[in-house]
Amino acid sequence: MNIKEIKKEFPIFDKKVHNNDLVYLDSANSSQKPRVVVDRIYDFYTKEFSNVGRSVHYLAVAATNLYENTRVSLKKYLNAEHENEIVFTKGATEAINLVASTFGQKFLKKGDEILLTELEHHSNYVPWHYLRQTKDINIEFAEINEDGEVTIESIERKITPKTKIIAVTHLSNVTGAILPIKEIVNLAHSKNIPVLVDGCQGAPHLKLDMQDLGCDFYAISCHKMYGPTGLGVLYAKKKWLEELPPYQGGGGMIQEVNKNGITFGDLPNKYEAGTMATAQVIAFNESIKFIEKIGIENIEKHESELIQYGQEILRKNNSVKLIGNPKNKGSVLSFNIDGIHPHDVATILDENGVAIRAGHHCCQILHKKLNITASARASLGIYNTKEDLDKLEESINKCKKIFDLE
Numbered sequence: 001m002n003i004k005e006i007k008k009e010f011p012i013f014d015k016k017v018h019n020n021d022l023v024y025l026d027s028a029n030s031s032q033k034p035r036v037v038v039d040r041i042y043d044f045y046t047k048e049f050s051n052v053g054r055s056v057h058y059l060a061v062a063a064t065n066l067y068e069n070t071r072v073s074l075k076k077y078l079n080a081e082h083e084n085e086i087v088f089t090k091g092a093t094e095a096i097n098l099v100a101s102t103f104g105q106k107f108l109k110k111g112d113e114i115l116l117t118e119l120e121h122h123s124n125y126v127p128w129h130y131l132r133q134t135k136d137i138n139i140e141f142a143e144i145n146e147d148g149e150v151t152i153e154s155i156e157r158k159i160t161p162k163t164k165i166i167a168v169t170h171l172s173n174v175t176g177a178i179l180p181i182k183e184i185v186n187l188a189h190s191k192n193i194p195v196l197v198d199g200c201q202g203a204p205h206l207k208l209d210m211q212d213l214g215c216d217f218y219a220i221s222c223h224k225m226y227g228p229t230g231l232g233v234l235y236a237k238k239k240w241l242e243e244l245p246p247y248q249g250g251g252g253m254i255q256e257v258n259k260n261g262i263t264f265g266d267l268p269n270k271y272e273a274g275t276m277a278t279a280q281v282i283a284f285n286e287s288i289k290f291i292e293k294i295g296i297e298n299i300e301k302h303e304s305e306l307i308q309y310g311q312e313i314l315r316k317n318n319s320v321k322l323i324g325n326p327k328n329k330g331s332v333l334s335f336n337i338d339g340i341h342p343h344d345v346a347t348i349l350d351e352n353g354v355a356i357r358a359g360h361h362c363c364q365i366l367h368k369k370l371n372i373t374a375s376a377r378a379s380l381g382i383y384n385t386k387e388d389l390d391k392l393e394e395s396i397n398k399c400k401k402i403f404d405l406e
Contacts, residue, residue, distance in 0.1 A: 001298050007383040009034045009290075020353025023388045028173050028201060028332055028379030029357050030223045034290050037227060040283040052278050053252055053269070067278055070285040071268075077288050078218070078235055079209045084267035085241065087234040088281055092200045092221035093123040095234035096167070098271065099196055099217050100127035102244040103165060110136040113162040117142040117150045117179075118369050119172040122362040124198040128167065138162070144369065148175030148324025152183045159191060166195045170202025170218075174363050174375065175324025176307070176332035178206070185214040194240070200224055204381070205303055205331050207296045210235055226381075227287035228280035234271075241267050248273040294382060303331045303380050310378065310389045317396060319405050323375055331380035334361075337396065340403050342376040348402060352395040 007013055010032045015022055024032055044066075050059035052067045068083075075083045089095045108114075114128050118141050131137050140163070142154040155166070166188050171178050181197055188195045196217040202208070204225045210218060217240070220233040246253055246264055250273035255263040264270045291299065310333045314320050323334040337345055346358035357377045360367045367373060378392055399405075 001294065001302065003302065003383065003385055006294065007385075009036070010383055011035055011038065013383070017353040017355070018351050023352075023354045023391045025378035025380065025384065025388065025392060026355045026357050027204070027224070027381035027384075028361075028377065030229070031204060031226050031381050032383065033228070034226055034286075036286045036290060037283050040286045041228065041279050044279045044282050049279075051275060063278060063282075066282045066285075067276070070281050070288070073285050073288045074233060074235075077208070077292070079211050080235055081211065082238050085210075085235055085238050087236065087241070087268045087271045088276055089232040089234055090230055090277065091223075091232040092198065092219040093232070095217075095219035095232045096124055096196065096198060097127045098234060098247040099219075099236070099244075100131060100167075102247055103194075104131040104135055104137075106244055108135050108137050108164055111162060112137045112164045113140055113160060114138070115140050115142060115155070115158050115163050115166045117155075117168050118144045118366055119148075119150055119169050119175065119177065119179075119363070120167075120365070121169065121173060121198060121200065122364070123200075124167055124169060124196075125365065137164075141365070142168075144175075144177075144366070147177075147326050148172070149177045149326045149328075150179055152180050152187060155184055156187060159187075159193070163191070163193055166193055167198070168195070169198045169200075171205065171330040171332075172324070172326075172363075172366075173201050173332060173379075174334050174361055174366055174377070175326055176329040176334070177324060177326035178202070178328040178330050180328075181213050181215060189214065201330060201332070204291075206300065216240055222280070222284050222287065225284075225287055226290055227284040228277075231277050231280040231284060238267065241271065246270050246273070250274040252276075299382050302382065303384075306380050306384055306386065306389065307331055307333065309386050310380075310392070313389060313393050314396075317393060319400060320396060323370065323372075333378040333380075334375045335378075336372065336375050337399060337405070339405055340399055342374045344403075345376045345396070345399050348399045349392070349395045352391065352398065354392055354395045356392075 050063040052064040194216040200221040203220045218235040222231040223229040253273040319338045342358035
């Protein structure tokens with residue numbers, strides 16, 4: 001696998017930032033896009049555009065087939081049992097909101113409990129908080145250990161007879177901890193509790209097999225998988241999609257409308273109301289092909305080597321404190337430098353062409369648990385190299401020099 005050649009497939013890396021080569025270490029926020037994805041959007045709008053699922057003319061039928069081809073690709077990529085278990089949304093946030101809203105409407109009542117973890121992104125907390133307000137349910141949190149992990153034991157301690165659903169991240173966007181999803185699902189299902197997985201960080205970096213994981217719901221953010229913005233995917237077992245009510249109403253999701261009632265469309269149309277993000281869906285098929293061409297196992301191996309290297313060089317750097325030390329770690333390096341605010345770190349690194357994120361990363365509960373207000377985060381993609389991490393270290397040393405910490 002030639003990373004330098006792969007990097008050439010991303011037009012953004014032709015750009016200079018402050019007269020420096022771009023070192024992009026913010027893929028957990030959003031990944032860069034390969035040319036095949038960018039070109040596919042352009043080609044669709046200029047040569048093939050039509051709305052899908054409505055008209056019978058040539059362009060409409062062709063666009064509908066292209067749209068559905070992405071669903072077929074996702075079924076294979078995720079090893080879903082049925083194509084109609086794949087629902088397109090406007091993002092992973094909407095995918096989680098869809099489940100929280102419909103599951104809450106159908107199944108939750110006062111006093112019921114939802115189990116989350118202290119690692120969760122706000123997108124996998126706020127939708128459940130709404131239910132706490134409207135349904136008077138309770139939210140419990142499985143606690144992290146000193147390494148920034150959530151173990152199966154931590155999950156088990158928080159399950160009670162009132163637990164109605166468990167919603168957990170696959171891979172923490174702060175500590176990098178990869179949760180034992182299969183074990184969590186097996187434990188939950190032994191107690192007849194469904195499991196939702198926030199796969200925003202897991203999907204771009206880990207091999208996914210829904211039959212093996214066994215989870216009931218899995219939410220994906222396409223713009224983190226080298227795909228377009230404005231698009232998400234919800235995998236949901238067919239039995240749940242059949243049982244849960246629609247999330248939104250409008251064109252495309254109905255079978256028949258009468259003055260006295262409505263019958264809803266077949267799956268997955270029941271959950272795809274209105275005009276969908278057609279160009280983005282079609283372009284995302286190119287993202288899947290791009291990942292498959294490289295091989296997700298090769299991506300995992302490459303990023304694992306980079307994370308190990310990054311941890312080694314940062315641990316040797318005086319004043320740098322890595323956040324979390326999970327045994328099973330994904331492509332995230334969060335850290336703080338004693339005496340320098342993370343926003344100052346990010347600003348100085350940017351002057352060297354190094355793009356990282358600083359802040360609470362939409363994980364305020366975790367940061368409060370760690371007794372910090374913010375952190376700096378370098379996160380990896382397939383285009384990163386050890387040289388990028390060397391440039392990160394060099395730029396951190398520049399920060400320390402500016403603040404007289406050397």
